[in-house]
Amino acid sequence: MAKTKVLMIGGTGIISTDCSLLALQQPDIDLYLLNRGKTPNFLPPDTKAIHADVNREDDLRQALAGHDFDVCCDFFSYDQAALESKLRALRGHCRHYIFISSIMAYRASEHLLKTEANTPIGNARWTYGWEKSCCEMRLRQECADTGMAFTIVRPGYTYNRVRFFNPWSISHWRSWTLAERLLSGKPYILHDDGMQLCTITHTRDFAKAFVGLFNNPAAVNEDFHITSTTYLTWKRVAEIQAELLGVKPVFHCLPAEKICAVVGYGPAQKVVHCCSHDIYDNSKIRAAVPAFSCTTSFEDGMAESIRFYRDNPAYQQIDPAWAAWFDTLAKYSVSH
Template identity: 20%
Template sequence: MTKQGMDVLVLGGTQFVGRHIVETLLSAGHRVAVFTRGRTPDELPETVERLHGDRDGGAEGLAALSGRTWDACVDVSGYTPRQVRASAEALRDSVGRYVFVSTVSVYAEQGRHPVREDDPRFPPAAEDVTEVTGETYGPLKVTCEDIVEEVYGERATLLRPQIVAGPYDPTGRYTYWVDRVAQGGRFLAPGDGSDSVQVIDARDLARFTVTVLEQDIPGVFNLAGPRLEWREFVDVAREATGANAEAVWVDAATLEAQGIGWNELPIYVPASGEQGGLMDVANDRAVAAGLTLTDPGATARDTRAWSAGTPQKVFLTPEREAAVLAEHG
């Protein structure tokens, strides 16, 4: 039976993924409170209750949550065990289901094709580790997952999203490509066009989160969208933006020789590389539970409509791109 008119607490909730989840909950007729540090402006509707505190501050930092109850909690801002241990235990008797937004980066064998929910994870990080780096991010999320399952048991749901794309994305990783194609002209495209691109639209993640809450679904779910070859992705971006852009494919060996990697070509992962499986994430378990996927063209079109009026991060600079293209011929 679908639950109606729930009271939901979102830890985080003002930025990107959290914002989409909050807006989707409201659209479905639920009541929402967000718990944040209150340091960044938000554009959420006035109907959202704002609670302020700091999960790094222990019990004192969570004081705003005391004496309250909610039907469910969605945790989109838990990155360290200290944060998640504090909130999970503080809310143990105050919420029903606890949905933790984790990541596919918890998987240890990232060259597997495809990556599935039961694949091995990294060894968990120690609970006193607080520095989030490229090396600790996955292990920290493993520990956070373990804490949520320990505290909530069958009331826990773990979501492991692929790279998240869509409007309001502060990382700019997916957005870079849509914007670059929209500029037109010759542009550097990584590989030979046969590697894979796979992301999850933030709105699909949000809808599935609401489905999990309304239907009280436990378990662990990978959240990944349609898997495209890079040449297909470029075609999708061209059609979505209406741009006259020409892809110049530069093979992985040349890119490596030029010292160009993830930091300048975001979301590009060679299929045969050590992390190639992260662009081949199985989503069948989530689809069976109600995950629906936005057409890739709509994701590209809507992302560009938002990014066109929003300053974006710089990845591969025009000068660097021009130099590589000139050398490539």
């Protein structure tokens, strides 16, 4: 029986690493990664890798020459131009294109429990979400024109051992900045009152649903958000992290509007989005992938993340710009 040939565009990032690891464990999947080979890699050394600049169409064409893929997973298109170059390079060489979008593509909704059907895309409050929604529309048009199958996947708030989970637009690789504030007893900034609910999914659990979409008829020309049923307030998130670090948190609250005024709307867009409850009904993905279940609690997942950072101090990178912003925000905030 022929194996399913799968291309992961990216494959070593926060979400995609666990997807790659799970795919490598499947005897019927022949996995290839396409990236520049620059990101720290937690995959086996014998993983098949194609190195190219994924944002340069000529590089893509040259690197992918002679390859045809059953499934291509695009973790690396953040705007239409980036998606277009990949679609052109892969046109005629990919049967099923899985585009990783985001729940941030959804518009603000009056529904507390959001589904794929009751929440339209087109989030104009955040550039990242808007660009992802534009990519979704472009992919649908491409597949209507060419007959290629597509699936749109919208991850929620995800984390793994590298990402110290938080609501800020800080690089995952420098997310220890938040842990350092807790450990140092510095004020930890909560947007508004920190009581907004978010849906949290460990990337190991996300991967179970994601890999289950390969060669799955229920996935063809469909869209899914892949989320858990773990709903926590942002304040409770920080409380759990502080407990695991063995410290007592010092919370300061600040309206999101003031945060925007201090750091600028660009860096604050994610926090503005987080000022609404983000709760998602995952019944559609569970119906498509019945084996999907979320088994990593937030407490266990964050404990693993903290162990990783403590065992690998070289990863304890601090973002100086955000550290300074947090200090400034603390001056305007109210102790809680």
